[in-house]
Amino acid sequence: MALIETRGMTKVFRTPLKGPGLAGSVKHLFTRRFTDRVAVANVDLTIEAGEAVAYVGPNGAGKSTTIKMLTGILVPTSGEVHANGVVPHKQRIQNARNIGVVFGQRTQLWWDIPVRESLALLKEIHRIPQDRYEATLQSFNELLELGELLPVIGRRLSLGQRMRADLAAALLHDPKILYLDEPTIGLDISVKDRVRAFIKQLIAERGTTVMLTTHDLGDIEDICRRIVIIDEGRIIYDGDLQAVKDTFARERSMHFQLHHPPADPAAIAARVPGVKLVAGEKPEQLGVHFDRFEVSAADVVAAVMTEADVIDFHIDEPAIEDVIRKVYAGQLDLSAAEA
């Protein structure tokens, strides 16, 4: 059996349908009318040990709900879940020994005590022997630089510091599976890089299985080889990350800042066939869209520089969200990538 396996996993949230105010509440006691919202529908997911899976989709697609069912926080309305041989919501305590969870928006540290004491408390809760505890902290220290965080009170940590401490807290007991829900949200670039490097190291050295939800293409590209796309509670794609990118994330945009408005835009287009020119907000700005498999970025830069006086430029990679958005709009056919 695979490490994580779900069959027909479904979660329906039931909201009472009641009128406003006290009268509405009282009336509801007798009518008992509800609306059902299907957050996750019939999800079959199989994850092998050692895999790193990105789980993506727009807000409200059911990402967090899935993670919460896999970790045993939520009980599925129907279907089966197994993680490392246990049913998470039924055998919570055994399950807790196998998993580590990090929520980007929230912290499991106690906010009123120093990080050191939070970690020591988790050591007691997980019954980690002293020597192993010290060794683990030591091994985390290089990338997470815990030393400077240990004496800080939980609520005084900055977002980046908190994430580093939370990662350590989630991994103290060396879990087989690590769930990360938006781990890099709101972090600055240098912390993001450090977090990603840490997770990569974890996968490489400990063989930890990682499942991560994110909006950041960088996270996915750095860490994962497999991507699962979910929309309206259903899995709409499950497969290789590179295939998705090659198929859908082909388009690049370059944005140029020029000294003067380009004299003859058509001449640029003529030098690199297949590109699309877009006027910027000001006449001195110019956008160029192109398919990276047909035109190289270098060619585009060369073309623009020949025809105009360039001050500055940058490239936009398409965010995975754009890809996903296109999928919903029916502009992309996912079967093309799976083939």
Next chain:
Amino acid sequence: MRRAYVMHAKLGLQQMLAYRAGFFLGLLGNLFFLLSMFYLWRVLLKNPRFTHALGWDWSQMKAYLLIGFITGILVSTFTDYTMANRIRTGDVALDLARPIDYQKARFSETLGVALFEFCTAVSVCAIVVAVFGGMQPPTLQAGLLFTVSLLLVVPLKFGIVYMSGLVCFWTTNYLGVSWSRQAIVNIMSGALVPIVLFPVWLQGVANVLPFQAIVWTPARIYLGTIHGTEAVMWLAIEAAWGVGLWILARLMWKVAVRKLVIQGG
């Protein structure tokens, strides 16, 4: 200027309506208390010693307990609870910046809330009377004086509640302050035991404190144990306490604001 205070009264009423769930749960607590008192006194008043000591019987005791219930609901915890919260979070600085008098604004709010509290308490009383059987109505004169006394309870209780809210400038523990206040009011107003049953020295203490005017004065007027000039004299004492506490609260506010300004809250 006056319109601003009318607005505050309306605002208080609206807030009350918005948090009515909490209010009704609190009311339930008062109701359970009333229930236990009803049964307890019903048993106790079978003993002639109590009828003798109190000077009234079970049917009059029912009126006494209901008056305690109504004045217990009136101006209960809304004012000090909201004040304590705003002081703790520092939002009170915004209230200070408004061009209206803080104390008068809180009093206006309290009046709006009291209207709601009063209506609810009276409705509940009607139900209790229906269940436990009627009681004697007061004479016309007693009824009028009782109404005045009940109205005077509002500024009096406001003074107490408002000052206990101001205590939160010195401590973050509103809960402890509120509990202490409730305990003192409960015993010294006569809500728990009619003051006449106290040992003589404690009666003396109760009579020189403002709390007795919350239950003991209106109840005695209603039951006719005090009437005529004596009743008017106790009414005057009740009114004087209302004014006295208002002035005391002003002084306390001044000290509190100085502390806020100097220490930054």
Next chain:
Amino acid sequence: MVVASRIGRPIVLYARCLAVQIKAVLEYQADFWILMMASVLMNLVGFVFLWTIFSKIPDVDGWTFWQVVVIYALVFVAEGVGSLFFEGTWNLAFLVNRGELDFMLLRPVSPISQVMNCAVGINGLGNLLLGGTLIGLSLSHLHIHWTLGRVALALLLLVSAIATKIGLNLATNASAFWIQSPFSGFAFSMHQLGDLARYPITIYASAVQALITVAVPFAFISFFPAAAVFSKNGWRLGGVELPLRWFGLATPLVAVYCCWMGVFLFRRGLRRYESAGN
């Protein structure tokens, strides 16, 4: 080993909470004293009330002053233990409403104990001290013939009474899984219903007696255990003569039932738990 850890870790968690609380107490000493004083004052007022009444008559429904004080004080003691060691129960509504329960479900310790143990109501200390003092005072006035058996019985009933209160607290607070509000209003109003059990319940109408005996058995926190220790009998409920003392002896069973009910409702509620953001 497994058993030891099951009991041990909640204690570790509790000890941490206590340590934090003590630190806070040292930081805000005035607050600590205000809260202690308030809880003692509130309970003292009740005591004065009883004392005033009993200065006029020797007994209420066959219960003497010191016997009623025992009933009264048992409620303080049960509430005191509840506040001091299991105050977290009252945070359940908040934890459920804000989704804070999530992390407790991700740790290898029973979520029930994590919820219940992770807060300390220092005011419980006041209740416990006053309640203990009052019980001690009462017993010294009551001239009970203490045999070894009666001492054992009294201790068993005391523990059961406390467990009944804690079980009821958990059961009523588990309503948070059904009533979505960050405040435990329902549990609190039930707690106040429990105040009815501060007097010999025989003074109430049959329906009220039945309510706090059967539906929400608050009477087993105070009245029934006291009745058993004082060997009371002769309880008429709705025209039926009931063996009062036997009800008292059933307190341990009621305690088990209430605790089981609390755990059952908590687990049932957990199935409906929706975490935050939904």
